[in-house]
Amino acid sequence: MGLLVLLLVALALLDIRLGSVRITFAEIIHHLRGSEHLSEQQLIILNKFRLPRLATALLAGAALPVCGLQMQTLFRNPLAGPYVLGISSGASFGAALVVLGAGATGIVATWNLAVAAWLGAGMVMLLLLFVSFRIKDVMTILILGIMFSSGLAAVISIMQFFSQAAALKSFVIWSMGSLGNVTGLQLQIMTWAILPLLLLSFFYLKVLNGLMLGEEYAVTMGIRIQRTRIIIFATTSILTGTITAFCGPIGFIGIAVPHMARFIFRQSDHKILLPATMLTGMVVLVLSDIISQMPGTERVLPINAVTSLIGIPVVIWLVIVNRKSQSL
Amino acid sequence: MTDMQTNHIIALENLAIGYDKGNALLSGVNLSVRPGEMVALIGRNGTGKSTLLKSMIGLVPMMDGACYLDGDPLHSYDLRKRAQKVSYVSSQVSQLPSISVLELVTLGRMPHTGWMGRLEEQDRSMVTQALEEVQMGSFLNRKLDQLSDGERQRVMIARAFVQDTPLMVLDEPTAFLDIPNKYELIRLLTGFREKGKSIVYSTHDLETAMMCADKLWVIHRGQILEGAPEDLGISGVFNRLFDATGITFDEDVRRFKYTESPKGSIQLMGEPEHALIWTGSALERLGFEVKDGADSLIQVSKSEQGYGWLLSHNERTISFENIYNLARFLIKDK
Numbered sequence: 001m002g003l004l005v006l007l008l009v010a011l012a013l014l015d016i017r018l019g020s021v022r023i024t025f026a027e028i029i030h031h032l033r034g035s036e037h038l039s040e041q042q043l044i045i046l047n048k049f050r051l052p053r054l055a056t057a058l059l060a061g062a063a064l065p066v067c068g069l070q071m072q073t074l075f076r077n078p079l080a081g082p083y084v085l086g087i088s089s090g091a092s093f094g095a096a097l098v099v100l101g102a103g104a105t106g107i108v109a110t111w112n113l114a115v116a117a118w119l120g121a122g123m124v125m126l127l128l129l130f131v132s133f134r135i136k137d138v139m140t141i142l143i144l145g146i147m148f149s150s151g152l153a154a155v156i157s158i159m160q161f162f163s164q165a166a167a168l169k170s171f172v173i174w175s176m177g178s179l180g181n182v183t184g185l186q187l188q189i190m191t192w193a194i195l196p197l198l199l200l201s202f203f204y205l206k207v208l209n210g211l212m213l214g215e216e217y218a219v220t221m222g223i224r225i226q227r228t229r230i231i232i233f234a235t236t237s238i239l240t241g242t243i244t245a246f247c248g249p250i251g252f253i254g255i256a257v258p259h260m261a262r263f264i265f266r267q268s269d270h271k272i273l274l275p276a277t278m279l280t281g282m283v284v285l286v287l288s289d290i291i292s293q294m295p296g297t298e299r300v301l302p303i304n305a306v307t308s309l310i311g312i313p314v315v316i317w318l319v320i321v322n323r324k325s326q327s328l
Numbered sequence: 329m330t331d332m333q334t335n336h337i338i339a340l341e342n343l344a345i346g347y348d349k350g351n352a353l354l355s356g357v358n359l360s361v362r363p364g365e366m367v368a369l370i371g372r373n374g375t376g377k378s379t380l381l382k383s384m385i386g387l388v389p390m391m392d393g394a395c396y397l398d399g400d401p402l403h404s405y406d407l408r409k410r411a412q413k414v415s416y417v418s419s420q421v422s423q424l425p426s427i428s429v430l431e432l433v434t435l436g437r438m439p440h441t442g443w444m445g446r447l448e449e450q451d452r453s454m455v456t457q458a459l460e461e462v463q464m465g466s467f468l469n470r471k472l473d474q475l476s477d478g479e480r481q482r483v484m485i486a487r488a489f490v491q492d493t494p495l496m497v498l499d500e501p502t503a504f505l506d507i508p509n510k511y512e513l514i515r516l517l518t519g520f521r522e523k524g525k526s527i528v529y530s531t532h533d534l535e536t537a538m539m540c541a542d543k544l545w546v547i548h549r550g551q552i553l554e555g556a557p558e559d560l561g562i563s564g565v566f567n568r569l570f571d572a573t574g575i576t577f578d579e580d581v582r583r584f585k586y587t588e589s590p591k592g593s594i595q596l597m598g599e600p601e602h603a604l605i606w607t608g609s610a611l612e613r614l615g616f617e618v619k620d621g622a623d624s625l626i627q628v629s630k631s632e633q634g635y636g637w638l639l640s641h642n643e644r645t646i647s648f649e650n651i652y653n654l655a656r657f658l659i660k661d662k
Contacts, residue, residue, distance in 0.1 A: 076425070206445030210438050212425045216387060216418055221491065222411030222439040268427040271445070 004264075004279045011286045015057070016050045018293050023050075048183060053289065056182045059194045060243045060250060061285030062278040065261070066201055067236040068254035069277045073208050073270070074232055075142050081255035082240040085233065086124050086148030091244035092175060093152045094120025099171040100163040113174065114186065114245045121241025124148055128237065132229055138215060141229075176302030177248035179289055186246055193242040197235050201274060204231065208270040251304050252311025253288075257281040259318045284310065336360040336396070337495045337526040338384060338414075343393035345376060345383040352391055353379055357552055359545055361528060363494065366521045368537035369530040371547030372569070377530040378419060380547075381497050384528070385414050398494065411439035415491035417484050419499035419530075421477075429475070429483050430468040433459055436490035451490075458486040462516060478509030485516060496520065498529040502536070514540055534566070535583060590617035598628035603635055610651050614658055626654070 016028055023042050031038055031046065038046065067082035075084070082088070094116035127148065132141050160168055182190055207228050210218045215225050243250065261276040262268065288310055292301040344355035353376035361367050371377045382388040384395060386402050395402040397413050405413065415436070436458075437451045459465045462482040472480060481501060488496055501517070502510045510533070517527050518540050531537055537544060538557040546553045546565055553565055560566065566577035570584070578585050594611055596604060596618050607628055608618050624641040637648040639657070648654040 203443065206438065206441070206443060209431075209435060209445065212427060213432075213435065216420075217416070219387060219407065220385065220411060220414070220416040221435065222408035224407055268425060269431055 001265075001276065001279065004276075004283060008279065008283050008286065011283060011290065012054055012058075015054050015286050015290050016046065018290060018295055049180070052183045052187050053180050054286070055187060056179045056190065056247060057285045057289045058282050059190060060179070060247055061253065061282035062198060063194050063239045063243060063281075064250060064254040064285075065257035065277045065281035066198060066274065067239050069258040069261075069270075069273065070201065070204075070208065070232050070236060072255075072258055073211050074229065075138060076212075076214060077142070078259070079255065080142070081252075082236055083149070083249070083254065084142060085128055085145040085236065085240075086152065087121050087128075087237050087240040088244045088249050089149035089152040089156075090124030091117040091121040091241055092156055092249065094118065094123075094245075095174055095248075096156045096159050096171055099174065100159045100167050111186075117245035118241055121237060121244060124152075125234065125237035125241065128233055129230060132233060133226075138229065173302075174248045175304070177250045177304035177307075179247055179285075179303055180300075182246045190242055190246050194239060197239055198278070200231075200235060204228070205270045205274060208274070212268065247303070249304055250285075251308040252315070253281055253284055253307045256311035256314045256318075257284055260284070260314060263318065335362065337363050337365075337398055338528075339396040340384065341394045341396070343383065343395060344391040345379050345388070346391055347379070347388070349391070354547065354550060354552060355392065357393065359552065359554055361495070361526050361543075363526055364521060364524050365542045366517065366527045366540060367529075367543045367545060368541035369528065369545045369547070370532070370534055370537060370569075371530075371552075375547040375550075377547065378499050380545075380552075381416075381499050381528065381530060385416055385497055386410060387416070408439050411491065411493075413493050414495040414497060415488035415493040417481075417488050417496075417498040417501055419501075419503060421480065421504070426471045426473045428469050428471055429459070429464055430455070432472055432483055433487045433490055436487040436492075439491060454490050454492070455486075458490045459483075461489070461519070462486045463512075477504045478506065478512070481505060481509070481513060482516070485513070489520065494524075495526045495528070498527070500530050500532070502531055502533055510536065538582060591615040592624070593617040593619040593622035594624045594626055595620055595622040596626050596628070598626075600628075600630055603628045603630065607637070607651060607654075610655055611658075614655055616658070 013025060013028060017023055017025060023038070023046060027038055027042070028046075031043075064082050068080070071080040071082060071084055072078060074080075095113050097120070098112050098116040128141070128145065131144055135141055135144075160171065163171070207218075207223055210221050210223045211228070218228075219225055240254075257280050258273070258277050261273055261280045264280065265272055265276045267273055267276070285307065288303060288306045291310075292303050292306045294301060339360040340357050343357040343359075344352040345357070346353040357380070369377050369380065379388055383390045386395075386405075397405065397410070402410070433455050434447065434451075437447060437455065438445065441447060441451065456465070459468065462485060464479060464483055464486065467475070467479065467483075472483070475483065481504075485498070485501065488498070496517075498517075502513055505513060514536055517529065521527055538561075541557060543554060544557050544560055546560055546569070548565060548569055553560060553563070555563070561579070561582070566584075569577070575584050575586050577583070591614070594616050596608055596611070598604060607626065611618055611626075624639065627638040627640070629636045629638070634649065637651070637654050639646050639648065639654065646657065648657065
């Protein structure tokens with residue numbers, strides 16, 4: 001765990017350093033300690049771009065894998081992730097409405113986009129909570145979630161088909177994900193939506209452990225299944241919805257990181273697994289961000305593609321080479 | 329408060345169970361378990377054994393009637409309090425996570441720990457003790473999916489035991505187990521009874537149940553009968569249990585046996601005694617009746633070369649050097 005923290009700090013510093021304007025490690029450290037070593041331009045770049053970008057990566061990197069872990073435990077399915085409930089499809093639908101439907105483009109649209117995506121995610125969440133009050137079988141809920149997301153994806157593809165080229169391009173770019181668009185007030189909102197819920201998840205460690213044997217055993221050990229399920233769904237929806245609204249979809253780290261944490265720590269106790277997942281997630285997303293900036297070049301890769309390209313081999317490796325270490 | 333409710337760890341009154349409204353699997357069920365009693369639930373597949381057990385502990389809603397757990401109605405308990413009164417071992421073994429033996433058994437302490445699940449010294453020592461008791465003390469870090477059926481079942485039972493409840497309910501705990509494991513498991517359960525726990529378990533193994541249970545619950549034709557094994561034996565219910573399936577209950581050996589109308593009768597002679605017994609059991613398996621004065625005769629003998637079987641039938645005599653060949657001939661011939 002200590003090693004991971006060190007790795008995270010190192011990667012975070014590297015992440016801040018990277019970019020077309022040169023800021024050295026020494027300057028960053030001096031700055032963080034409060035002394036005035038940086039030029040005006042460096043300060044703006046650091047405070048307006050690089051630090052918010054790092055903060056976004058840390059928040060999303062911690063939150064998405066936690067959602068994935070909770071979903072994997074709740075559904076007792078190693079392939080579950082934050083997106084199985086259809087939350088991100090809801091967010092995409094909201095974004096599509098704004099970008100494709102209203103034709104809004106450019107910077108002005110960023111706020112509208114976030115709000116619409118958030119509303120879309122919220123809509124799916126309400127639907128999901130409504131369903132989970134009525135349906136007892138958790139697998140049915142899983143199937144419904146997958147159906148919601150496929151249905152929404154179909155609607156979005158129709159909207160894409162009939163939209164203008166410019167609108168289509170900005171929607172496609174949104175759907176590639178970005179950590180760089182969250183600044184100022186948006187970052188504050190994101191922070192306040194995510195941090196309390198991440199903290200809340202620590203209150204559910206015992207319950208998550210109890211769920212490992214399945215819901216039947218969980219009930220006989222005193223766990224209130226319905227309540228647990230609703231809290232987990234609501235937490236996951238808000239976390240995933242918020243991140244997707246501000247950053248677009250960020251693929252695979254939600255599914256892959258919990259498996260990495262299980263592999264690194266060889267544990268299935270959520271008391272270890274939950275913080276391990278958060279930490280691993282932050283490391284992976286910051287690393288992905290560094291890769292996406294393609295050090296040495298002027299170009300930036302879409303973050304969603306990078307996380308997928310990192311996540312997919314990990315999942316494949318875990319499934320094929322290391323089946324035994326998967327604890328689900 | 330009636331006597332039924334106060335002196336029993338669990339009492340079912342006029343219970344109806346099932347999943348379909350208006351189509352109960354069992355209804356009018358009146359059963360009870362006293363503290364320190366071991367009850368075996370017997371019944372054919374699909375008669376509602378699992379449903380009865382699940383309804384009894386609140387996993388499946390009851391359709392009608394009442395269930396009193398340690399004197400109070402089941403519904404008056406919150407889940408945590410209920411989990412301190414009754415523990416459960418499911419018959420389903422699929423989809424267990426690959427967590428370690430120690431982690432799994434520790435889960436049993438959940439109803440007794442705080443919201444963070446912090447373990448006190450007492451919790452830990454209980455877990456270690458239980459693992460010693462089920463002889464899994466040296467498997468603490470073994471993953472659940474690396475255990476044999478017998479080991480896994482013992483671990484599941486240790487988990488239920490550390491839940492420290494006066495009542496333990498187990499759904500077919502001896503299914504999938506070989507004979508030594510089965511007896512080991514029954515020995516564990518009777519050990520828990522000695523410690524004052526009440527145990528209700530379902531099983532298809534009537535013989536073992538008759539050896540250890542204080543009481544049987546037998547489901548037969550939508551009815552459920554309750555009594556000491558011997559009471560039910562006298563009532564003749566065992567003979568009726570498998571009506572029209574060719575299976576009857578042999579009271580002499582207190583065992584079920586499969587009978588068809590015999591394919592023929594054969595007389596058996598010779599020595600040594602144990603070869604005769606095994607030959608007889610082969611004939612029984614093949615559906616022949618062993619009868620003195622029958623048309624066919626098998627003579628068993630033992631010489632320097634080994635055992636030999638001489639079959640005399642229709643004035644022909646054929647010799648065989650093992651039962652397998654004899655059996656093959658008998659099946660083809662008749």
